[in-house]
Amino acid sequence: MNNETIYITGHKNPDTDSICSAISYAWYKNQITGSDCYRPARAGEINLETDHVLKKFGAKAPRLLTDLRTQVKDLSLEEGERVDSCLSIRKAWETLRSVQKSTLVVVNDQEELEGIITIGDIARSIMEVHSNTVLAEAGTPYKNIVETLEAKVAAGDIEGRTASGKVLMGAVNPDLLEKYIEPGDMVIVADRYESQLCALEMHASCLIICLDEHINDNIIRTAQENGCIIIDSPYDSYITARLLNESIPINYFMIKDNILSFHMDDYLDDIKGTVVKVRHRTFPVLDEKERLTGIITRHGLLESAGKKVILVDHNELSQAVDGMEEADIQEIVDHHKLGSVKSKRPVMLECQPLGCTATIIYQMCKRRGLDIPADIAGLMCSAIISDTLLYRSPTCTQADIKACSDLARIAGIDPKDLAMSMFRAGSNFDGRSDEDIFYQDFKRFQAGDVRFGVGQVTSMDGEELEQLSDRMLKYMNESLPGSGLDMTFLMMTDILNESTLLLCAGSHARQKLEDYRSYPEKGSQGLVMEGVVSRKKQVIPALMAALSQ
Numbered sequence: 121m122n123n124e125t126i127y128i129t130g131h132k133n134p135d136t137d138s139i140c141s142a143i144s145y146a147w148y149k150n151q152i153t154g155s156d157c158y159r160p161a162r163a164g165e166i167n168l169e170t171d172h173v174l175k176k177f178g179a180k181a182p183r184l185l186t187d188l189r190t191q192v193k194d195l196s197l198e199e200g201e202r203v204d205s206c207l208s209i210r211k212a213w214e215t216l217r218s219v220q221k222s223t224l225v226v227v228n229d230q231e232e233l234e235g236i237i238t239i240g241d242i243a244r245s246i247m248e249v250h251s252n253t254v255l256a257e258a259g260t261p262y263k264n265i266v267e268t269l270e271a272k273v274a275a276g277d278i279e280g281r282t283a284s285g286k287v288l289m290g291a292v293n294p295d296l297l298e299k300y301i302e303p304g305d306m307v308i309v310a311d312r313y314e315s316q317l318c319a320l321e322m323h324a325s326c327l328i329i330c331l332d333e334h335i336n337d338n339i340i341r342t343a344q345e346n347g348c349i350i351i352d353s354p355y356d357s358y359i360t361a362r363l364l365n366e367s368i369p370i371n372y373f374m375i376k377d378n379i380l381s382f383h384m385d386d387y388l389d390d391i392k393g394t395v396v397k398v399r400h401r402t403f404p405v406l407d408e409k410e411r412l413t414g415i416i417t418r419h420g421l422l423e424s425a426g427k428k429v430i431l432v433d434h435n436e437l438s439q440a441v442d443g444m445e446e447a448d449i450q451e452i453v454d455h456h457k458l459g460s461v462k463s464k465r466p467v468m469l470e471c472q473p474l475g476c477t478a479t480i481i482y483q484m485c486k487r488r489g490l491d492i493p494a495d496i497a498g499l500m501c502s503a504i505i506s507d508t509l510l511y512r513s514p515t516c517t518q519a520d521i522k523a524c525s526d527l528a529r530i531a532g533i534d535p536k537d538l539a540m541s542m543f544r545a546g547s548n549f550d551g552r553s554d555e556d557i558f559y560q561d562f563k564r565f566q567a568g569d570v571r572f573g574v575g576q577v578t579s580m581d582g583e584e585l586e587q588l589s590d591r592m593l594k595y596m597n598e599s600l601p602g603s604g605l606d607m608t609f610l611m612m613t614d615i616l617n618e619s620t621l622l623l624c625a626g627s628h629a630r631q632k633l634e635d636y637r638s639y640p641e642k643g644s645q646g647l648v649m650e651g652v653v654s655r656k657k658q659v660i661p662a663l664m665a666a667l668s669q
Contacts, residue, residue, distance in 0.1 A: 124157060124196075124428060125157055125159055125428070126149075126157055126158050126159070126428040126429065126430060126450060127159055127160075127161040127183075127185055127188075127427065127428070127429045127430070128142045128145050128146045128149070128158055128159065128160050128161060128429070128430040128432060129142055129160070129161040129162060129163055129182075129185055129429060129430075129431065129432070129441060130142050130162065130163060130431075130432050130433040130434060130477075131163055131433060131434035131436070131439035131440065131563065132163045132164045132439055132440070132441065132562075132563075132564075133163075133164045133165075133559050133560065133561055133562040133563065133575075134162050134163060134164050134166070134167075134170070135167065135169075135170065135433075135506060135507070135561050136167075136169055136170045136173055136502055136503050136506035136507070136542070137433050137476050137477050137478055137503040137504075137506055137507045138162070138163075138432065138433040138434070138477075139160075139162055139166065139170050139173075139174070139181070139182065140170070140173065140478060140499040140500060140502055140503035141432040141433050141453070141476075141477040141478050141481055141500075141503055142160040142161060142162065142182055142432055142433075143160040143179055143182060143496070143499055144478060144481050144496050144499055144500050144503075145158075145160075145430065145432055145453060145481050146158040146159060146160040147493075147496050148481060148484060148485055148488075148490070149430075151488075151490055152488055152490075158430075159182075159183065160182035160183070161182050161183050161184070161185040162181065162182045162183070162184055162185065163185060163186070163440070163441045164184075164559075165184075166181050167546065167560040167561065168545050168546050168548055168560075169506060169542050169543070169545050169546030171545070172541065172542055172545035172546070173498075173499065173502040173506075173542060174499075176498065176502075176538075176541075177494075177495045177498040177499055177502070177531075178495055179495060179499060185441055186441065186442060187387075187441065187442045187443045188426075188427050188429060188440075188441045188442065188443035188444050188446060188447040189387045189388070189389060189427075189442070189443035189446050190387065190388045190389075190424050190425075190426045190427060190443075190446050191384065191385055191386060191387055191388065191427075192382050192383065192384050192385070192386045192388070192391075192405055192416065193384040193385065194424070194426070194427050195416055195420050195421070195424055196420065197405055197413060197414030197415065197416055198414055198415050198416070198417070198420075199414055199415075200225045200402075200404070200412070200414055200415035201215060201216070201219055201221055201223075201224050201225065202224075202225050202226075202227050202231075202412065203215065203224050203225070203226055203227075203370070204226070204227075204228075205226050205228070205234050205235065205369060205370060205371035205374070206261055206264070206369045206370075206371065207224075207226075207369065207370050208264040208267060208268055208366060208367045208368065208369060208370070209242055209245050209246070209365070209366045209367070209368050209369075209370060209373070210267075210268045210363070210366035210367065211264075211267070211268075212224055212237060212242060212370050213239075213242050213366075216239055216242075221402070222238055222239050222401055222402065223236055223237070223238045223239075223400075223401065223402040223415075224236065224237050224238075224370070225402075225404050225412060225415060226370065226371070226374055227412050230411065231411040231412050232410055232411055232412070233379065233381060233404050233406060233410065233411075233412050234371070234374075234376070235370075235371065235374035235375055235376045235379065236374060236375050236379060236402075236404065237370045237373060237374040237375070238375075241370075241373050241374060241375070242373070244373065245365070245368065245372075245373045246365065246366070249365060252286040252287045252288070253285070253286045253287075254365065254368065254372075255282045255287060255306065255364065255365075255367070255368060256282045256283060256284050256285050256286070256304070257372070258282075258368045258369055258371075258372035259281045259282065259283065259369070259372075260281060260282045260367055260368050260369060261278075261280075261281050261369065262278035262279070262280060262281065262282070262326070262349055262351075263278055263279070264367040264368070264369060265278075265326075265328075265351060265364065265367045266278055266351060267367070268363050268364070268366050268367035269328070269351065269353045269354070269355065269360060269363055269364075269367070270354060271328075271351045271352055271353045271354065272332075272351070272352040273349070273350070273351060273352070274329070274335050274340055274343075274350040274351070274352045275340045275343040275344050275348070275349065275350040276326075276343060276344065276347070276348060276349030276350060277349070278349060278351075282306065282325065282326070283304065283325075284303075284304035284325070285302065285303070285304030285305040285306060285324075285325055286302070286305050286306070287305070287306045287307075287308065287361070287364060288300055288301060288305055288306070288307050288308070289307075289308050289357060289361065290307045290308060290309035290310075290312070290315045290316075290318075290319060291309075291310070291315075291357065294312075294314040294315050294317075294318040297315055297318050297319070298318050298321075298322055301318070301319055301322035301324055302322070303322070303323035303324075303325075304323070304324070304325045305319075305322075305324045305325065306324065306325060306326040306327075306328065307319040307324045307326070307327055307328070308328045308330065308357055308360055308361055308364075309327060309328070309329055309330070310329070310330050310331065310333065310357060311329070311331070311333035311334070313336055313339070316329065316335075316336075316339050317338075317339065317342065319348075320339065320342045320343055320346055320348055323346060323348075324348055325347075325348060325349065326348065326349045326350075326351065327339075327343065327348060327349070327350045327351070328351045328353050328360055328364075329350065329351070329352055329353065330353050330355060330356050330357050330360050331353070331354070331355070331356055332352055332353070332354050333352075335350060335352065379404065380394070380398060380400060380403055381403060381404040381405065381406055382403055382404075382405050382406070382416070383405070383406050383407070383408070384405060384406075384407055384408075384413060388421065388424055389446070391421070392421065392422065395418060395421050395422065396422075400418070401417055401418045401419075402415050402416075402417055402418075403415060403416050403417075403418075403421070425448050425464075426446045426447050426448040426464075427446070427447050427448065428447070428448045428450055429441075429444075429447045429448065429449055429450065430449070430450050430451040430452070430453070431449060431451070431452045431453070431454065431461065432452075432453045432454065432477050432481075433453075433454060433455070433456075433477040434454060434456065434459070434563075435452050435454050435456065435458060435459040435460075435461045435471075436456075436459035436460055436461065436563075436564075436565070437459065437460040437461050437462075438460070438563075438564040438565065438566065439459075439563050439564060440461060444461065445462075448464055448465075449461065449463040449464070449467055450467060450468070451467055451468040451469070451470070452467060452468075452469050452470070452471065453470045453471075453477060453480055453481065454470075454471045454477060454480075455471065455472060455473065455474045455475065455476060455477050455479070455480060455515075456471075456656060458471065470484070473517075474515075474517050474519055474520055475504065475507055475508040475513060475515040475516040475517055475520040476503050476504040476506075476507035476508060476520055476523075477503065477507075478499075478500040478501075478503035478504050478507075478523070479504055479517075479519055479520045479523045479524075481500060482500055482523040482526070482527060483519070483523070492527070492530055494530055494531045494532060495531075497527040497528075497530035497531040498527070498531035498533060500523075500527050501524055501527035501528050501531055501533065501535065501538065502538060502542060504520050504523060504524040504527070505524060505535060505538060505539045505542060506542060508520050508524075509578070509613075509615055509653055510535065510536065510539040510615075511524075512615065512618055512653055513653050513654045513657070514653075514654050514657050514658060515654050515656055515657045540580075543578065543579070543580050543615055544580065546578060546579075547577075547578060547579035547580060547581065547584065549584070549588060554591060554592065554594075554595035555595070555599070557577060557588070557592065558575050558577075558592060558595055558596065558599075558610060559575065560575070560577070561575060561576045561577070562574070562575040562576075563575075563655070564605070565660065565663070565664070567663065567664045567667035567668045568667065568668050570606050570607065570667045570668075571604070571605045571606050571607075572605055572606060572607040572608065572609065572626070572629075572663065572667065573603070573605050573607075573608045573609070574608075574609045574610075574611065574655055574659060574660065574663065575608070575609070575610045575611065576610070576611040576613060576655050577592075577610065577611070577612050577613065578613045578615055579612075579613070579614065579615065580614075580615050580616050581614075582614040582616070582617055582619075585612045585613075585614055585621065586621075588612065589612060589621060589623060589645045589646070590645065592610055592612070592623060593610075593623050593625070593645060593646070596608050596610060596623060596625035597625050600625050600626055605626070606626055606627075607624070607625065607626030607627075607629040607667075608624075608625045608626060608629075609622055609623065609624055609625075609629070609659075609663065610622070610623040611652075611655055611659060612646075613652075613653050615653070618650075618651055618652075618653055619648065619649060619650050619651065619652065619653075620648075620649040620652045620653060620659070621645065621646050621647070621648055621649070622646045622647045622648075622649055622659070623645065623646040624646060624647070630646070630647065632666045632667055632669070633647065633662065633663065633666045634647070635666070635669075636662065636665060636666035636669065637662060637666070
């Protein structure tokens with residue numbers, strides 16, 4: 121199996137089940153696959169109850185994942201052929217042929233992008249350059265010339281570059297030759313002592329002597345005195361002259377400006393439009409420090425599969441991380457009704473009418489015969505306690521109670537003691553903003569044309585909830601216009617008394633629910649629902665029915 125990351129995430133505004141199930145299922149998947157590519161993620165901020173649980177069992181909060189749109193970093197990047205800007209045109213050509221690629225990426229010692237060169241650029245360097253001064257203009261290293269000609273160095277230091285002058289063929293009579301040679305020129309000569317000496321006397325910077333001919337000691341001595349380099353080429357004058365241009369460094373021909381490159385965090389839907397407009401087949405990818413990370417191909421960009429993701433504790437598109445439409449959904453593990461999430465291919469679907477997603481994961485562990493470690497057991501136990509309100513919710517089943525009991529035994533905890541500490545932590549409203557409280561456990565739904573959201577606040581203190589209700593109702597009415605919803609509801613659930621005060625905001629929100637079902641009123645705040653604690657099983661079905669009428 122490859123090491124491509126597969127994210128496991130719950131819904132937006134995650135509750136304890138969403139977070140703990142993501143962590144637990146990532147552990148489960150890594151165990152049964154023998155990999156470490158499954159990573160828990162979260163789609164929102166951790167609430168106080170969940171934070172208490174994570175700290176108690178020494179777990180880290182999963183990575184925050186707010187957008188599932190495909191990014192460059194989600195693609196399989198190629199290492200790319202990285203070369204130095206001094207590389208010769210000939211060597212660049214040989215490298216491209218050996219790796220069967222069309223583009224080389226040019227970087228410096230710090231891996232910073234300096235340019236790119238393609239087969240087309242190399243072809244133009246050979247076909248379109250006719251100047252006899254191009255080697256000097258390009259600052260061609262003498263090392264490149266020696267390497268390209270497969271030559272020997274008879275005199276001089278080849279660590280430098282051609283700084284000035286033109287390239288001449290020294291095939292004419294020395295009397296004529298001295299009229300053409302200027303200081304700094306490079307002269308190609310055969311075994312003609314007079315021509316060689318003439319070039320040295322005219323202060324040529326480099327002599328290239330062809331066909332491995334013997335070089336007179338006086339010529340070597342004079343060259344060293346004049347600071348002239350002598351290169352002994354195995355080729356004749358024609359081949360030597362033809363190969364010289366292939367020694368030019370690629371930085372003279374490479375693309376340096378307006379290079380089309382991308383960064384790891386770029387979203388594909390933002391860059392695809394640019395890619396289809398250009399003819400390039402390869403694009404450099406840079407990190408935040410502008411260093412080359414790898415390359416991507418046009419095919420890789422346009423045929424990307426998307427982030428791989430597993431959904432736990434939800435399967436509604438409205439509750440999912442943004443960009444879920446582009447994601448490659450691998451599995452769904454949930455205890456809710458089937459929603460609107462669509463997959464690109466068949467997926468493993470594990471949905472059961474239980475009180476908690478963690479119960480399903482526990483059953484999967486049992487089927488596999490896995491020994492659940494104490495910390496994972498503690499997280500799963502906490503999720504069940506939270507979602508079932510310690511067995512008070514009508515969604516709770518005997519399977520949830522058994523799973524919670526077994527997990528508590530593994531974790532070495534008392535479920536009732538854990539529940540009390542969790543609920544107290546979650547109902548601490550001191551110093552928290554209205555927005556934080558309202559959205560701490562909030563989900564979006566749609567009934568017909570009506571878009572609505574339902575939040576839930578739980579507490580073990582009914583008076584505390586009553587004092588909070590006016591404040592929350594005011595916030596709901598003020599925030600509704602900018603929420604993108606037609607109505608919002610907030611369940612203020614008293615855990616000990618097993619009752620809920622439902623606050624309503626939006627045109628006719630309360631009236632529609634009252635028309636559907638009669639509830640005792642409590643002043644002007646909301647509807648009192650005795651025996652109601654479950655959003656999933658008791659409130660959402662009633663709202664769906666009422667708002668669909």
